[in-house]
Amino acid sequence: MKQSLPLSTVHINDSFWNRYTALIPNKVIPYQWEILNDRIPDAPPSCCLKNFRIAAGEETGERKGTVFQDSDAAKWLEAVAYSLAGKPDPQLEKTADDVIDLIGRAQEADGYLNTYFSLKYPGEKWKNLTEGHELYCAGHFIEAAAAYYETTGKKAFLAIVCRLADLICKTFGPAKDQIHGYPGHPEIELALVKLYRISGNRSYLDTAKYFVEERGQEPNYFIEEMKRPGFRRIFPEFSAYDPAYSQSHLPVRQQDTAEGHAVRAVYLYCAMADLAEIYSDKELLERCVILWNNIVQKRMFVTGSIGSSGFWERFTVDYDLPNDSNYSETCASIGLALFGLRMARITGDGSYIDTVERALYNTIRAGISLEGDRYFYVNPLEVWPENCIKHSSRSHVKPVRQKWFDCACCPTNEARTLTSLGQYIYFKNDNGLFINLFIQNETSFDLNGNSVNLSLTTDYPRTGKIRIAIKAREISFSLHIRIPGFADDFSAALNGKHINVEKQKGYITIDHIWDDDEVMVQFSLKPRLIYANPLVRQNCGKIALARGPEIYCLEETDNGGNLSALSLDPQSPLEEDWRPDLFGGTMVIKTRGKKLAQSKNPESFFEKNPPKPETAELSAVPYGLWGNRGAGEMLVWIRGM
């Protein structure tokens, strides 16, 4: 079994990612703390911490915010935990300890923990699993507590969530006196697996498995739940409930396509992968492969995002990938990365990391501003700010990052992801080490009782040169280095001498007795074209630009308005232009194409004087950086000529 290296042992210092990771302790975590305390003007009030204080009986007032508001504090604490692993900060740790204590005081005597139901509807606990999000919030509490325990060693939070988990394990299950239900929003499942791995308490694993296996059994739990007398609907838009929304349309072992709400789907699939690994359940793993392939081949945007429909934030059908009305939630890309990480770890297939990297370098990165205090929830591939108006089919698309959201799942998810980048870089097993991502860092790990120090040096993705320096005492192990799918022309050298290595399952493998050695891997990162499958109706004849793991886009700032009028000449050379001044240093791609001349005719269509294509220069920047220079048009898929 492979495992990620513990976060506290992976010290990232990377020219590319520093501009985000350095923000987290200094800017993002303090900013989000202010938000959770309702101290940022003009941002939707969170009330998140206030709700806990009311539940703890320490403040009066009405519990406010979404039904799942508690989870914002949980994800913030998870981000804090990871951040403390990278950069100790006693004052921050004290603040976190205080929040954890507060959460403990807000917990009920039997372990129940949820301010929405405790305060507003105490008689309705566990009675609206469809919409209530109690188990979802519990999952985030557990993930946060697990992270906090792993990085600080402190057990107080763990004790709180174990009481909660114990209550859940007692409440849900196959026995007659248990509820035969499962959460409307998956999350508790993967969290219970984490808690099982930390605590060894088998009942957590059993309940995770129960939740996964029970989902979609007939009669559908949610449909039946809604029929019960006294059922109180929380979200009016679900009066016509479609079980596919919560992946409960079929038992998970019969599902072939990724359906419904995209975040729910990938969180569920994470748990399925975890269970497949722990139980060596080949059937369940095969199901994960089928669902993964359906997403990645047919239902994922080139930017590594998912969720084609703004309404219900959901998957739709194969090849339906609209650029300007999609949802592509930041959280969904995070879930996709977590799912891919598990699949790569379980199967040892590095091609899963291609997608993880696609999500991280593009959509997840786009989710946060370079200042750290503005966020995208929805990640379109084409934006025309003028038509992103309220109360319209495009009201979910924001042309600029926002301070916060009424439903604010993404910003804290972004924070916990950026602080836990280290978990993606390495897998270790008894025979060696896998290097997945090229993020400069230093680490040390223990291999069968022997200590190994490793230093990875790179300016990736500016270049594809990766230097791996290993210090060990004559230890034999396999070093697996991922070669990205886009890199056809890799080469490798050991201590300065070229070595012949073959790429297998996405990695090259160097078997060696390691002492004081240096590996150099190199591959080309030249700009390239990506073609849309003509089955994607929205993109027929269109081309996207990419370089390394980064997808590029056109922005109005560089190319003028009306980007859709531009077309790209696939024969024209793609030139690289390193711009140290831009976004803290980035590669710009320049090429030539045409632009349809603006018509003198004001009419939206006409019969005379067809628009004339005129020569145009195109200048593209990484999608992950779009929208950092004010509102303007943005376009990923460009018409071919």
Place this chain on the structure above:
Amino acid sequence: MKQSLPLSTVHINDSFWNRYTALIPNKVIPYQWEILNDRIPDAPPSCCLKNFRIAAGEETGERKGTVFQDSDAAKWLEAVAYSLAGKPDPQLEKTADDVIDLIGRAQEADGYLNTYFSLKYPGEKWKNLTEGHELYCAGHFIEAAAAYYETTGKKAFLAIVCRLADLICKTFGPAKDQIHGYPGHPEIELALVKLYRISGNRSYLDTAKYFVEERGQEPNYFIEEMKRPGFRRIFPEFSAYDPAYSQSHLPVRQQDTAEGHAVRAVYLYCAMADLAEIYSDKELLERCVILWNNIVQKRMFVTGSIGSSGFWERFTVDYDLPNDSNYSETCASIGLALFGLRMARITGDGSYIDTVERALYNTIRAGISLEGDRYFYVNPLEVWPENCIKHSSRSHVKPVRQKWFDCACCPTNEARTLTSLGQYIYFKNDNGLFINLFIQNETSFDLNGNSVNLSLTTDYPRTGKIRIAIKAREISFSLHIRIPGFADDFSAALNGKHINVEKQKGYITIDHIWDDDEVMVQFSLKPRLIYANPLVRQNCGKIALARGPEIYCLEETDNGGNLSALSLDPQSPLEEDWRPDLFGGTMVIKTRGKKLAQSKNPESFFEKNPPKPETAELSAVPYGLWGNRGAGEMLVWIRGM
């Protein structure tokens, strides 16, 4: 002042329109009668007539259907009235009389008439003008009664609506004891003008004017109304109300752009045009021109439809014309045609009729199946049936016409429009006659005491040959014949001799002393290309096909699947193929282009083997006829090469 000729004097017998108009008395009206009586299996139950019986105290049960369900009966009666004008049918007239009697019995003693409020919320009358639709329904009752009086001469229905209108005039107005409000959904305004024209009762006109002028004054009536204690919301989606939705964001005389719900907008503009005409109000007319131009130049689809956003069924911004997620409600095109008809009549400018004709021959025609019993509510310009799934951003788009709708405004509106086509054909004033549309018919009219018989013979739009035979007794008048905007090359002949005529304000004018004369007008109807303004982001580089007043589209039946993969070569000749077997005879346009070959790669995007364009034949049919051969893809705007 120009007027349309009375419907009962225009006898249509037209090879193009017969396939619809002949359906109305034989199929559409009986089918809709069955619907209104809840006798069509698998169609959403209407309960419309049942509601009236309950309100009349003749049946028990719950009042069901939308808040504006009453208006379905009104529009059905209006269609019956027009149908009786064209084709007397004593049995149908008896049925209509019975319905009118029933409506009378459902009316309250003070004239109030609305089954929703009478039965369900009698204490809330006139208290939710934002959503209540009482005035909207009243408007449709009045329009129906006016039509029924005009074609049957019977006054019973008129008496009912005059009682209702009297109550409205008493209830609404500037006096202290009156409500200073106006309807959330305009319709009563144009109806009150109609009733004024029939009755001469000035208070109807005054109240119509009050409603129009009061709209948008500060403080906004709807915003204030919603704040009142006890206000009960009917539509949850309006909790964040935007006054632009109901065109109440500004006083109408300050509005420059067509905003909000498209049907509401054009119904309001109709009333504004009526008032401008009656009061010779140049400022108000100029406002109508500004709003008209904004729609037609920048916010109208090439198929003559309006409403770019599925959510809120509304206008969005200039040049935002999405093909596959638009609303383009059938009712909105009907309203646009009614607005254009008024503008042409008032200004004498035939170019307004270009748009009326565009709406009638394309979207309004598309709204009904060739069988008469299936309807489109939403009229997309691009359909991929697979992605039109429930609970998604495209759930409003139906790839096939429907039996009926929960909100069923369009089918009865379609029926009343097709039965009143005659009103669009002619305007008469003291000096002569205007011929607007080329629909074969015979008519007779009186001009300053002299009788004129006119017979218009044509197979338009198969050809552009129009023969006008006039029989009169040496009467001098001007005959104005509209030359459509697309017809550059018209010619005219009087009694076989070519005459030189100039097109002015959309018409040619022949001044003549008419006796037994024949005018021949001819223009070319060759297929042509329409280019999208590059400002329409969704259509950059795309081309549409048209011929005469008809916009064409590609259908999967003729062109195979994945229509978006096709592109059109603008240099390739456009060939006409008359197909007598198809849809009762239609012209097909054939041309050549390319189709992107289907990829062997299942992935939605890839970096090798770009899709290859292969030669393809394109075969286009009129948009108005799409979807009459089962579900399949459809596409109006085709990529250029």
